[in-house]
Amino acid sequence: MDIFKYLEESDYEQVVFCQDKNSGLKAIIAIHDTTLGPALGGTRMWTYDSEEEAVIDALRLSKGMTYKNAAAGLNLGGGKTVIIGDPKKDKNPEMFRAFGRYIQGLNGRYITAEDVGTTVQDMDTIYMETDYVTGISPEFGSSGNPSPATAYGVYLGMKATAKEAFGSDSLEGKVVAVQGVGNVAYHMCKHLHEEGAKLIVTDINKEAVKRAMEDFGAHAVDPDDIYGVDCDIYAPCALGATINDDTIPQLKAKAIAGSANNQLAEDRHGQKLHELGIAYAPDYVINSGGVINVADELNGYNKERAYKQIEKIYESLDKIFEISKRDNIPAHQAADRMAEERIESVSKSRSTFLRNEHNIISRRNG
Numbered sequence: 001m002d003i004f005k006y007l008e009e010s011d012y013e014q015v016v017f018c019q020d021k022n023s024g025l026k027a028i029i030a031i032h033d034t035t036l037g038p039a040l041g042g043t044r045m046w047t048y049d050s051e052e053e054a055v056i057d058a059l060r061l062s063k064g065m066t067y068k069n070a071a072a073g074l075n076l077g078g079g080k081t082v083i084i085g086d087p088k089k090d091k092n093p094e095m096f097r098a099f100g101r102y103i104q105g106l107n108g109r110y111i112t113a114e115d116v117g118t119t120v121q122d123m124d125t126i127y128m129e130t131d132y133v134t135g136i137s138p139e140f141g142s143s144g145n146p147s148p149a150t151a152y153g154v155y156l157g158m159k160a161t162a163k164e165a166f167g168s169d170s171l172e173g174k175v176v177a178v179q180g181v182g183n184v185a186y187h188m189c190k191h192l193h194e195e196g197a198k199l200i201v202t203d204i205n206k207e208a209v210k211r212a213m214e215d216f217g218a219h220a221v222d223p224d225d226i227y228g229v230d231c232d233i234y235a236p237c238a239l240g241a242t243i244n245d246d247t248i249p250q251l252k253a254k255a256i257a258g259s260a261n262n263q264l265a266e267d268r269h270g271q272k273l274h275e276l277g278i279a280y281a282p283d284y285v286i287n288s289g290g291v292i293n294v295a296d297e298l299n300g301y302n303k304e305r306a307y308k309q310i311e312k313i314y315e316s317l318d319k320i321f322e323i324s325k326r327d328n329i330p331a332h333q334a335a336d337r338m339a340e341e342r343i344e345s346v347s348k349s350r351s352t353f354l355r356n357e358h359n360i361i362s363r364r365n366g
């Protein structure tokens, strides 16, 4: 992999490789951009096929966080970590303590939280070593697991997307095909079920499927069959890149709204959805509820305040669909434009010299 060429293309700030032989920690912290503030983004633990695949995932996810945090109106930059390993077999407390020390070493440039494969308990372990961690237990005055907040945002965003696709934001009677019924999608399905939507679900984890069938009367299909099922809305809630050359021709849905990060395999797939008239809720906008919730901890967590901000996801998507129609551009491009304008306006503001203990004037005066 030509790493510096890759970093240069999207102007990444920093990549940190973290290794601890004792605990087996192999992690990559990627910081994409800190124009708006410290980089906040979760830690994913996953069994990657190669180290290169892990590095690329960390980089792509951290860039997504830059756009997510900017579009959500947060004064935070974008970063993300991946830990290489099987979260079911390879975890130990020493691993998360060692990782916490690496985060502390970044002195606040990166703040972490949960993602796929990590839990509140893991964040509590990191908290033993550093304050730069969110999504820790409510006992510490914190917001806990971000998944219900993410799910609430995805549910509201799905309503806004339904309004765009069907002319009404009611989900009653709508058939929603859900790919991956893990932490976020379980809570999302609860909202959908309560509103009277019909659920078709799939997951590689049979227990997760069983729970959705029992709790929400969901109908189950095999993982490869989810794209082609007869449905109104496709909700990708597992991993990324599921909107691609193979899957788009199979889709019967008129709307796509789900929690997964990096849903489009490539930007041109967003263009294709636009041409086909499929309403697509840009992933980093619709799934920003979790980061909004954990970011609120930085001001002393207040659930009511955080959830009010999550509710703005509906309006943001309204605005994105409006720009998309007005300028005849795909929704993901309209979202990118919104995020980039915010970052650019801050980066262009005057950078006045401020004295601090490290700079030349301070050293000179002792």
Ligand SMILES: NC(=O)C1=CN([C@@H]2O[C@H](COP(=O)(O)OP(=O)(O)OC[C@H]3O[C@@H](n4cnc5c(N)ncnc54)[C@H](O)[C@@H]3O)[C@@H](O)[C@H]2O)C=CC1
Pocket: 114, 115, 116, 117, 146, 147, 148, 150, 179, 180, 181, 182, 183, 184, 185, 202, 203, 204, 205, 208, 223, 237, 238, 239, 240, 259, 260, 261, 287, 288, 290, 291
């Ligand atoms: N947890 C959160 O608050 C947030 C999560 N996200 C994103 O949402 C997605 C889901 O996150 P979580 O629910 O936290 O993760 P999770 O690990 O609890 O759920 C993912 C589910 O997808 C299933 N899965 C994996 N590959 C699959 C495949 N090929 N076909 C069908 N099912 C498959 C897994 O078995 C698991 O049940 C991820 O992309 C994550 O990055 C985004 C924002 C916040």
Ligand SMILES: CC(C)CC(=O)C(=O)O
Pocket: 040, 041, 042, 043, 068, 080, 113, 114, 115, 135, 146, 261, 287, 288, 290, 291, 294
């Ligand atoms: C899980 C969130 C709290 C942060 C994050 O990493 C994300 O939104 O993808």
